[in-house]
Amino acid sequence: GDLIEDSNLYDELQNIDEYDWNDNNDIEINGNKYRRMKKSDAYPKNGGGTYLYNWPDEDTYHYFKYEPIKWRVLKADGNQAFLLADIVLDNKNYFNKSIPTGGYDITWKTSTIRSWLNGYSKSSNDAKLDYTDKSFIGSAFSSAESSAIMDTPVINVDNISKGTEGGEDTIDKIFFLSESxxxxxxxxxxxxxxxxxxxxxxxxxxxSTYAKAMGWECLVYPDINIIGKGSWWLRSPGASSGRAAYVDHRAMVITAGLSVFYGYVGVRPALNLDLSSDIYSYAGTVCSDGTENEVSPGGQTEPGEEYIPVTDISLSENKLQLKVGDKSKIAASVFPDN
Known part of the structure; x- marks a missing residue:
């Protein structure tokens, strides 16, 4: 979400009666949805990470506007598109509870992050936490949008290098990518x-700015062109049952993983979308050289432009291998041609 900086809107949000905010600290005004949070709501509760978001105190609410989520198309097959969030959207532990030494073996199926992403009850995770009323899918999508997200068979294989058990397979609408x-x-x-x-x-x-406010830790190394980059969880197990694999700030896959209780790794969800629905819009293209041709989120157009829903996307290449440092472009054919 985007931080609210408009002073008039900020005043309006600040003056809303306490009881008008719902249990998620969300509210809708004039068709727009907003969330409020304090520093104490930020997620890292363990370790000594650094807050890079500017929290001047513990008690002042900051306000964020819900925006349409931009998704990257990983694969399009008939009426189905495999999508990955274009950026980290939130910041959460893989498992949200301290467990005594010798406790549970945490897998994707038993994790709290899976339950939070999908709005599952306490019977679905080993922490016995109920996410039916406070979930990613419930906050990020309308009921119509949720209906267009397909139930995906999620295969949970063992850690590729260490053999740590991946646990039982699941069927989920929202999930993380695996190592493979x-x-x-x-x-x-x-x-x-x-x-x-x-x-x-x-x-x-x-x-997103909201993810940073929630405690996501991004790093700045201008000398190696890492500016504002950070890590994001994979669903695969790490080197042991108490660890989960992740992608680090250098965009390398760390198969040994981090503790599932670590609180500074980002949420970058994936899903399969039913393309026969009409709840999505074309958001532009990004090439491997970093150049972008972007359309405003939600299909918003400039004056004189016509908004045409995209019904199919196909790529000129489905496999391309480059040497390190090489650049290439893959053309995307969009139907209808707009």
């Missing part, structure tokens, strides 16, 4: 490098 979906031969058609140990612009991620 973002590096290796199977990841090449998605636009990623085969090597997980090389920096890959396709895996690199910025974040």
């Amino acid at each position: 979906e973002c590096y290796g031969d199977d990841a090449i058609p998605h636009g990623f490098l085969a090597s997980g140990g090389n920096r890959d612009e396709a895996r690199s991620s910025n974040s």
Whole structure:
């Protein structure tokens, strides 16, 4: 979400009666949805990470506007599109509860992050936390939009290098990518490098302002062109059952993973969208050299332009392998041609 900086709107939000905000601290005004939060709402509760968002105190509410989510098309097949959020949207632990030493083996199926993403009840995670009323899918999507998100069979394989058990397979609307979906031969058609140990612009991620306010830790290394980049969770297990794999700020896949209780790794959801629905719009293209041809979120157009919903997307290449440093472009055919 975007931070509210308009002084008049800020005053309006600040003066809303306390009881008009819902349990998620959301409210709708004139067709727009907003969320408020304090520094104490930020997610990191463990470790000594650094807040890079400017929180001047513990008690002042900051306000954020819900915006349409931009998704990257990893694969289009008939009436189905495999999508990854273009940026990190939020900041959450993989598992939201402290467990005594020798406790549970945390997998994707038993994690709290899966339950939060999909709005599952306490029976779906080992922390026994209920997310039916406070979830990503419930906040980010309308009921019509949720209906267009397909139930996906999620295959949870073991850690590729260490063999840590991935747990039982699941069926979810919202999920994280696995190791093999973002590096290796199977990841090449998605636009990623085969090597997980090389920096890959396709895996690199910025974040929403809201994610930073929630505690997402981004790094700045101008000398190696890492500015405002940070890490994001994968669903695959790490080197042990208490760890989960992730993509780091360099856009490398860290298969050893981090503790599932670590609080500074971003949420970058994936899903499969039913393209026969009409709830999405074309958001432009991004080439491997970083150039963009972007359309305003939600299909908003400039004066004199016509908004035409996209019904199909196809790529000129479904597999492309480059040497490090090479650049190339893959043309996307959009129907109808607009």
